[in-house]
Amino acid sequence: MAIASELDTLIPNNVNLSADRKLQRALEQWQPSFLRWWQDVGPEGFQGDQVYLRTAISVDTDGWAHFDHVKMPDYRWGIFLSPAEAERKIHFGDFMGQPAWQEVPGEFRNILRRIIVTQGDTEPASVEQQRRLGQTAPSLYDLRNLFQVNVEEGRHLWAMVYLLHSYFGRDGREEAEGLLERRSGDSDKPRILGAFNAPIDDWLSFFMFTMFTDRDGKYQLYALSESGFDPLARTCKFMITEEAHHMFVGETGVDRIVRRSTELAKLDPNADVRKQGGIDFATLQKYLNYWYAISLDLFGGEISSNAADFFGASLKGRFKEAQHEEHTALGQHYDMDVIEDGKVVRKEIPLRTAMNEVLRDGYVEDCQRAVNKWNRTIQDAGLTGIELRLPHRRFNRNQGIYAGLHFDVEGNPLSADEFKRRQDEWLPSEADRTYIHSLMQPVVERGKIVNWLAPPARGINGQPFDFEYVRR
Numbered sequence: 097m098a099i100a101s102e103l104d105t106l107i108p109n110n111v112n113l114s115a116d117r118k119l120q121r122a123l124e125q126w127q128p129s130f131l132r133w134w135q136d137v138g139p140e141g142f143q144g145d146q147v148y149l150r151t152a153i154s155v156d157t158d159g160w161a162h163f164d165h166v167k168m169p170d171y172r173w174g175i176f177l178s179p180a181e182a183e184r185k186i187h188f189g190d191f192m193g194q195p196a197w198q199e200v201p202g203e204f205r206n207i208l209r210r211i212i213v214t215q216g217d218t219e220p221a222s223v224e225q226q227r228r229l230g231q232t233a234p235s236l237y238d239l240r241n242l243f244q245v246n247v248e249e250g251r252h253l254w255a256m257v258y259l260l261h262s263y264f265g266r267d268g269r270e271e272a273e274g275l276l277e278r279r280s281g282d283s284d285k286p287r288i289l290g291a292f293n294a295p296i297d298d299w300l301s302f303f304m305f306t307m308f309t310d311r312d313g314k315y316q317l318y319a320l321s322e323s324g325f326d327p328l329a330r331t332c333k334f335m336i337t338e339e340a341h342h343m344f345v346g347e348t349g350v351d352r353i354v355r356r357s358t359e360l361a362k363l364d365p366n367a368d369v370r371k372q373g374g375i376d377f378a379t380l381q382k383y384l385n386y387w388y389a390i391s392l393d394l395f396g397g398e399i400s401s402n403a404a405d406f407f408g409a410s411l412k413g414r415f416k417e418a419q420h421e422e423h424t425a426l427g428q429h430y431d432m433d434v435i436e437d438g439k440v441v442r443k444e445i446p447l448r449t450a451m452n453e454v455l456r457d458g459y460v461e462d463c464q465r466a467v468n469k470w471n472r473t474i475q476d477a478g479l480t481g482i483e484l485r486l487p488h489r490r491f492n493r494n495q496g497i498y499a500g501l502h503f504d505v506e507g508n509p510l511s512a513d514e515f516k517r518r519q520d521e522w523l524p525s526e527a528d529r530t531y532i533h534s535l536m537q538p539v540v541e542r543g544k545i546v547n548w549l550a551p552p553a554r555g556i557n558g559q560p561f562d563f564e565y566v567r568r
């Protein structure tokens with residue numbers, strides 16, 4: 097590897113990489129594999145183009161968002177942890193009050209590694225899922241945002257690999273290789289979590305994914321940023337700063353579709369958005385239903401002994417744990433709707449066992465806030481009788497207590513047959529997908545945009561919409 101000062105330029109970091117021979121040796125092996133992976137299954141095309149990207153070169157306010165035109169393979173994937181808090185104490189779970197761990201506690205080595213690997217696995221998975229989207233970019237602005245998300249998910253992979261290399265020895269190095277070997281959607285070696293094996297081959301799905309699935313990332317990262325294992329807490333804390341842009345891309349992306357669809361509805365004598373070449377609200381709702389449900393699954397089972405173990409071991413807390421009054425979560429209950437004999441019954445679940453559901457509750461509220469915003473866009477356009485809605489959290493689930501059962505979008509139980517008969521009302525049909533794909537025509541001329549999407553309210557980093565975000 098390069099000499100010390102060069103190394104810190106190549107791999108911006110605040111982990112003292114140039115003095116850490118052990119980490120250097122591990123990265124020496126891993127970095128070429130990462131670059132090969134990026135070339136093989138990273139963004140298709142555009143690798144020789146100059147993209148207006150934000151690079152984190154330090155954790156200070158003026159260093160974490162450095163903008164420049166760079167080629168993606170030359171992006172400087174760095175390693176950053178939020179600054180250490182002096183004498184930080186563990187503040188929840190069974191180890192509350194003890195000094196935060198700077199090394200892996202032996203008894204939790206396996207579950208901690210599993211959490212880190214699960215988090216790490218999602219990052220390259222999302223890059224693989226999105227790899228072909230550049231070919232059908234709706235504008236240069238959107239193309240640049242896609243690549244920004246992609247390089248940062250690459251950096252999030254580096255963040256987890258840093259933890260594996262620095263704290264888990266040989267098995268950590270093996271897991272770091274494994275993160276580059278599994279493939280999204282592969283039947284033999286799929287990615288670990290469901291949503292990360294689902295195809296994202298159109299931009300409506302991309303906006304829904306960055307809205308709903310990256311938002312699971314926000315909640316999981318917040319929960320992990322509470323961890324008693326200090327390096328994990330600090331790593332996740334810094335990742336959260338980057339995550340905001342990913343969710344912005346999704347939330348405003350859907351909002352820009354909504355805005356454009358209202359314009360197209362008004363242009364058409366029958367308010368037929370499809371006839372005007374746009375995305376109709378019914379189809380938008382179906383994609384929303386699909387990505388919301390599959391993202392709810394990412395929180396794991398409603399009743400989970402894993403979740404109880406993670407919390408008890410002081411490894412994974414709640415969203416903003418400090419805002420809760422009590423931090424052992426012992427002797428308390430969560431009132432949960434469970435299914436017994438096909439009926440919905442309310443049960444008291446021990447709070448620790450319900451931690452996945454507690455985290456999911458905050459997520460649901462956050463999603464509802466965004467949906468309300470989209471509905472305001474519809475109202476402001478003067479359209480009546482159209483409203484987007486979150487489906488019931490029981491709808492179309494594949495994890496937890498509702499998995500394998502069938503419900504409509506209101507949460508009413510249905511038979512498997514009835515669900516099958518009616519699912520095209522709620523989920524994208526083959527015909528819907530074919531239609532959405534027919535709209536995916538690339539527009540890469542400066543200042544231009546496809547017909548089905550409104551331009552953004554403003555550009556990136558104070559630049560105008562017609563800025564050359566990607567130099568071909």
Ligand code: BYC
Binds near residue numbers: 249314397398452
């Ligand atoms: N798909 O007790 P249970 C992000 C497994 S997103 C497949 O119910 P637990 C990002 C589970 O692993 C954030 N399998 O669940 C976003 C377990 O397997 P084993 C990612 C699933 O363990 C966009 C079994 O079912 N971060 O960063 O309490 C772009 C029973 O599990 C799923 C994390 O997830 C599923 N959806 O909770 C880029 C944080 N759900 O043990 C990036 C780390 C559950 O029987 N992960 N299973 O083999 C965790 O904290 C937990 O693993 C989970 C699952 C919350 C995911």
Ligand code: FE
Binds near residue numbers: 219248249252313
């Ligand atoms: Fe990420």
Ligand code: FE
Binds near residue numbers: 249
């Ligand atoms: Fe993300």
